[in-house]
Amino acid sequence: MKMANVMRIFVVTAILSLIGNFIGFDISPIAALPGMLILFVLVILGYWLSQVSPIKLPSIAYISALAIIASIPGVPGADFVNQYTGKVEFLALTTPILAYTGISIGKDLGTFKQQGLKIVLVTLLTFVGTYVGSAIIAEVVLRLTGVI
Numbered sequence: 001m002k003m004a005n006v007m008r009i010f011v012v013t014a015i016l017s018l019i020g021n022f023i024g025f026d027i028s029p030i031a032a033l034p035g036m037l038i039l040f041v042l043v044i045l046g047y048w049l050s051q052v053s054p055i056k057l058p059s060i061a062y063i064s065a066l067a068i069i070a071s072i073p074g075v076p077g078a079d080f081v082n083q084y085t086g087k088v089e090f091l092a093l094t095t096p097i098l099a100y101t102g103i104s105i106g107k108d109l110g111t112f113k114q115q116g117l118k119i120v121l122v123t124l125l126t127f128v129g130t131y132v133g134s135a136i137i138a139e140v141v142l143r144l145t146g147v148i
Contacts, residue, residue, distance in 0.1 A: 006047060009100065014040050016096035017088065025089045035084035039093075042066050 014036050018029040046063030053062070070081045105112070112119065142148045 010043055013096045017093045020092035020095045021089050024092055027087055032087045035088040038081055038085055039088060042070060
């Protein structure tokens with residue numbers, strides 16, 4: 001994908017996230033803008049690293065690594081990063097990303113249909129397995145901590 005298209009997607013996602021942050025969590029876009037800009041820079045750097053690095057990993061691996069390093073207490077600037085990115089709610093970030101993913105999958109519907117019933121079965125089993133696995137982990141943690 002061309003860098004211009006990638007940048008457009010990143011900008012639109014950031015803007016929609018700011019709007020979602022305001023609508024869903026009543027956090028002013030002006031207050032959340034510094035945090036969004038920090039996240040935007042981390043995403044750009046992580047994406048760029050995924051393109052130029054000799055170690056071929058998905059861009060999300062580089063983006064996550066950079067974000068984790070930037071927010072570790074004691075790392076220079078981590079307090080600044082944590083203070084401002086704390087004003088950007090995670091759910092506000094996921095909404096435009098999931099919408100874009102849905103659109104992306106929708107354009108490949110023909111390929112999806114060619115997979116037949118097997119892909120539907122795998123998808124359903126994945127959903128059920130993820131749900132049951134999460135429920136088991138939650139149950140164990142809640143019992144160990146004495147909440148239930």
